[in-house]
Amino acid sequence: MKKFRVKRYEVPGWIITAVEILRPRKRLSVSKWAEKHRILPDGNAIPGPWRNSVTPYLVEIMDTFDDDVVEKIVFVKPTQVGGTSAMENMLGSLIDQAPGPTMIVYPSDDLAERTVDAKLEPMIKACKVLAEKYREHISKKLQLKFGTMTVYLNGANSPADLASTNIRYLFLDEVDKYPGASKKEADPVSLAIERTKTYTTNRKIFITSTPTLKTGHIWKAKEEADAEKHYFVPCPNCGQYIELKFAQIKWPSKDDVPDNAERAEMASYVCQACGCVITDQDKGKMLEAGRWEYVRKSTAQPKSVAFWISTLYSPFTRFSDIAKEFMRSKDDPELLQNFTNSWLAEPWEDTKLKTNADLVMERQTDVPALELPEWTKLLTGGIDVQENCLYWTIRAWGDFTTSQNVAHGQALSMAEVERVMNTAFSLPSGEKMMVELALMDSGDQTDAVYEFCLINAEWVRPCKGVPTMQGHYKISTVDKAGSRANGMQLVLVDGGKYKDMIAARMRRPNGRGSWMVHKDCDLEYAEQVTAEHKITERSKGKVVQRWELKTSHAANHYLDCEVYAAAAADVLEVRSLFLQNQEGAEKPQEKVDQPPRQEPAPEENWIRKHEEWI
Missing domain, CATH: 3.30.420.240 (Nucleotidyltransferase; domain 5)
Structure with a gap:
């Protein structure tokens, strides 16, 4: 039987390149995208490549943005936990992997402009995949143009700008600082959400803020969500998963240690499960092994999920810092309100004036x-x-x-x-x-x-x-x-x-x-x-x-x-x-x-x- 020799041809390089370009990219989750592409500027607490291990509690919040079932994510947060960075990671991921008309609403136009200069443009230029798509020469201060999409930035103080142009992705930042509704216009949150109506099957709405009052936007959004999650961490002594609570931060009495600063420095966390002391040195491993758990769930497949966390979880804040701030604030109603909102992420109520x-x-x-x-x-x-x-x-x-x-x-x-x-x-x-x-x-x-x-x-x-x-x-x-x-x-x-x-x-x-x-x-x-x-x-x-x-x-x-x-x-x-x-x-x-x-x-x-x- 006669044998035939098959002649081999080398595939030209341009064909290989073309196939690679046309081949669908495997989409990364927001948290993995951030670790691969995000670079934090020098002014950040920990500059350099993004590391999920620093703030592990942000991972699930970011990745919920990729959940096809969930359309609204509510993040009730204190200061100093990385909430704004998480929102920026979501924005960067969608620009790179799932472009669509996007809007970010800040409390005011001035703040929107400052944020573009101080945060967004530096983030875009430091990230190679975003910089390649950025069309800086045709962008405006509050309209950032990319290859296949536009990011609109608006202040909640300009209701007319919130009432036109359909958008798929909506980010509402620090909603409790938004101005109230006027007699002629609905409140800014409702106006902005109205613009996502044409994308009812694949829209994403991210709402975040430090809370102020129970009647504020963020707390109402949390209460209205289909489900609510809190972050639980394992005690290094007994291994039981606990939720960190301010009441468990303990310090010596004034009789034992008269000086407030000294008392605060001696503060530590006492596990509510076993009574053992947890120190700041334990926090890193606890956070890494932590997990989000439902504390409330009204449906099997929630379309809106609220995440709540306090400063006790911040890797940048010691237990003694929290104790010191409380001692400084406790006798001044205005300072105490700031502590309640910005440190404990809880709405303010003047319980001293409750009667029955x-x-x-x-x-x-x-x-x-x-x-x-x-x-x-x-x-x-x-x-x-x-x-x-x-x-x-x-x-x-x-x-x-x-x-x-x-x-x-x-x-x-x-x-x-x-x-x-x-x-x-x-x-x-x-x-x-x-x-x-x-x-x-x-x-x-x-x-x-x-x-x-x-x-x-x-x-x-x-x-x-x-x-x-x-x-x-x-x-x-x-x-x-x-x-x-x-x-x-x-x-x-x-x-x-x-x-x-x-x-x-x-x-x-x-x-x-x-x-x-x-x-x-x-x-x-x-x-x-x-x-x-x-x-x-x-x-x-x-x-x-x-x-x-x-x-x-x-x-x-x-x-x-x-x-x-x-x-x-x-x-x-x-x-x-x-x-x-x-x-x-x-x-x-x-x-x-x-x-x-x-x-x-x-x-x-x-x-x-x-x-x-x-």
């Missing part, structure tokens, strides 16, 4: 209703006027703003309130005292209130609530031309400040300086006095606090009464009562521009109590 009905009932004393504590030096009243009734309260005051509710109730007429406020109350010594000043809300039935206050000018003034003032109250006058009340004294009251005072003093144990109630206090009063709570919210780019009803149907009439009674006490200089202990000291009622009332004789009191008999 049980707390009021705990403030009961042994003194029955309608009787006065022995320390009483002053009685004031507060009257809240409603459409079909009036609520009233009478409060006793002593040195150092110590106070106690003597009586409270509901009246069907102003005449009934007049009788109550003209009642003589007895001290344990038998001495009689009467309400020296009451404030009456003039917001409802204004003309009738003014007329009542004119007739009873020796003991009652009209008052009006105002949102904010420098002081707690201000003396003004009624400006109503043609009215008998024109020129009458009107007390303007900053209710928020008095609610702060009541809430703070309510938390004190009974005694000097406390806000107390009588022995027979009822639950209805207790619930109304605590019907409001103080919330913190962002308004016009600023963080503000205000009191609001806990529920829309709650009644807060007794709280308003107590605010007016407290304001009346301030008008009578209650805060200086402790200076008036000397014989012949000026009596509080002489501070008001009205003659003091004459205390009724015993027979007058008897007649008042039995008017129906007459």
